[in-house]
Amino acid sequence: MPIDWFTLVAQGINFLVLVWLLKRLFYDRIIHAMNQREAGIAGRLEEAAQARRAAEMEAAKYRAGTQELEQQREEMLARAADEAEARRQALLKDAREQADKAQQQWLKTLQRERENLLQDFRERVGQGVFALAGQGLKELADADLEAQILKVFVRRIQDLDPDGREAIMAKIRDSSGRVKVSTSFPLSRQARDVLTGTLHEYLGEDIRVRFGTDANLICGIELRARSHCLSWNLASWLEGLEARVFAALDEGTRDHAADH
Amino acid sequence: MTITPDAIVFWKLGPFPISATLVFTWAVMVLLAGGSWLVTRKLTGGTSVSRGQLLLEIVLNTIRGQIRDVVDTDADRYLPFIGTLFLFILVSNILVVVPGFQAPTGSLSTTTALALCVFVAVPVFGIMNQGLRGYLKTYLQPTWLMLPFNILSELTRTVSLSIRLFGNMMSGTMIAAIALAIAPLFFPTIMNVLGLLIGVIQAYIFSVLALVYIVSAARVHEEQPGGTHNDNKGGSIRGEP
Numbered sequence: 194m195p196i197d198w199f200t201l202v203a204q205g206i207n208f209l210v211l212v213w214l215l216k217r218l219f220y221d222r223i224i225h226a227m228n229q230r231e232a233g234i235a236g237r238l239e240e241a242a243q244a245r246r247a248a249e250m251e252a253a254k255y256r257a258g259t260q261e262l263e264q265q266r267e268e269m270l271a272r273a274a275d276e277a278e279a280r281r282q283a284l285l286k287d288a289r290e291q292a293d294k295a296q297q298q299w300l301k302t303l304q305r306e307r308e309n310l311l312q313d314f315r316e317r318v319g320q321g322v323f324a325l326a327g328q329g330l331k332e333l334a335d336a337d338l339e340a341q342i343l344k345v346f347v348r349r350i351q352d353l354d355p356d357g358r359e360a361i362m363a364k365i366r367d368s369s370g371r372v373k374v375s376t377s378f379p380l381s382r383q384a385r386d387v388l389t390g391t392l393h394e395y396l397g398e399d400i401r402v403r404f405g406t407d408a409n410l411i412c413g414i415e416l417r418a419r420s421h422c423l424s425w426n427l428a429s430w431l432e433g434l435e436a437r438v439f440a441a442l443d444e445g446t447r448d449h450a451a452d453h
Numbered sequence: 454m455t456i457t458p459d460a461i462v463f464w465k466l467g468p469f470p471i472s473a474t475l476v477f478t479w480a481v482m483v484l485l486a487g488g489s490w491l492v493t494r495k496l497t498g499g500t501s502v503s504r505g506q507l508l509l510e511i512v513l514n515t516i517r518g519q520i521r522d523v524v525d526t527d528a529d530r531y532l533p534f535i536g537t538l539f540l541f542i543l544v545s546n547i548l549v550v551v552p553g554f555q556a557p558t559g560s561l562s563t564t565t566a567l568a569l570c571v572f573v574a575v576p577v578f579g580i581m582n583q584g585l586r587g588y589l590k591t592y593l594q595p596t597w598l599m600l601p602f603n604i605l606s607e608l609t610r611t612v613s614l615s616i617r618l619f620g621n622m623m624s625g626t627m628i629a630a631i632a633l634a635i636a637p638l639f640f641p642t643i644m645n646v647l648g649l650l651i652g653v654i655q656a657y658i659f660s661v662l663a664l665v666y667i668v669s670a671a672r673v674h675e676e677q678p679g680g681t682h683n684d685n686k687g688g689s690i691r692g693e694p
Contacts, residue, residue, distance in 0.1 A: 215489060
């Protein structure tokens, strides 16, 4: 088998040339392109990893924000509950105060009405007693009540003990001998004369008597010289009655308040 | 019957005959280089890749993978030489199916030239890897008494490589010619298919053997200092021829 030496050398050169050509045109270029692509893919993977890290950070931030919002919400709710409770207490206190005030007002009104009622009652009782007594005396003793009252008053002047009489006379002297006789009813001329005579007889001749009426006396007669006063009327009796009625009313009011 | 394309001389350039071997070698070179140029003039590094580029990338990655199976590191250093060897032999052998084409690998001159290239490449890569002194030392391993045997090993390896490829290519042609004489109708077709298979296998074997020789020469040095580098592949193939 002959070997053509020229062909052998030429083939060797051909092969080396082909190696050079393919290195230039094939291997280097393709390897470069593949490396470029791999670098691109690696870059994109790195970008994706970075984006993922950024997303995770965002997510963590968002979670922290949500947690903070939740915390704030809970704090606000707690604060609102506290404020509502405080407001409720304030309203409750206010309502209590108003209720107390209304109760006081009501009690005052009640007190006033009671007093009015008692005043009216006292007047009516006084008038009723006066009318009853007057009617009774008229029918039983055959004399009118005014005359009896006058009679009693005259007797009281007559029955004055010396000290009491002297004290009255001193007062009368202090008032220049002027006395005022007040009655709850207008005195007749005769009665005035009797009374004036009695006063002249027992308390002094120089007394100047002035007569007048006073509805507050209810039923009775009063002699007044300056601050000294000698009287007989139903007022004291009515005052006792009034005290008893007031006590009964107070007891009724307390029971009423306790019920409420 | 023509056994070798060297015998077909198209014309003479002075004393030098331009045989079919050279012409078809140039044809293969033009095909490979031209095809590569056509595809690689508009390469993209992005994800959108043309079909031609994809084909070249697949071929390149396959060759790289084969080289990496033998070499653990720095496969790209051997890629141009081994890859070109493989592609040249493969394309030459495959183009046999083209009517009138004479495979350059069927010429003992070509296979010898390729084997000589490997013969030169082994020390070149060895010196590139470990320096001139380091490479020359490998001929004295394990002792200076082995120097003649090591030199003989290098020579016989080159001869074996060239004869192996030439024999396989020539045998295919021979069998086809004989079979054509015996059974002219169907048998040659089957032989053509077989010839293609043998051609691909031979391209693979030639390239891998060349790679193993080159790499084993480079690795001897690496094994020396520590003595711990355990590479059975390189060591066992070194004496294969």
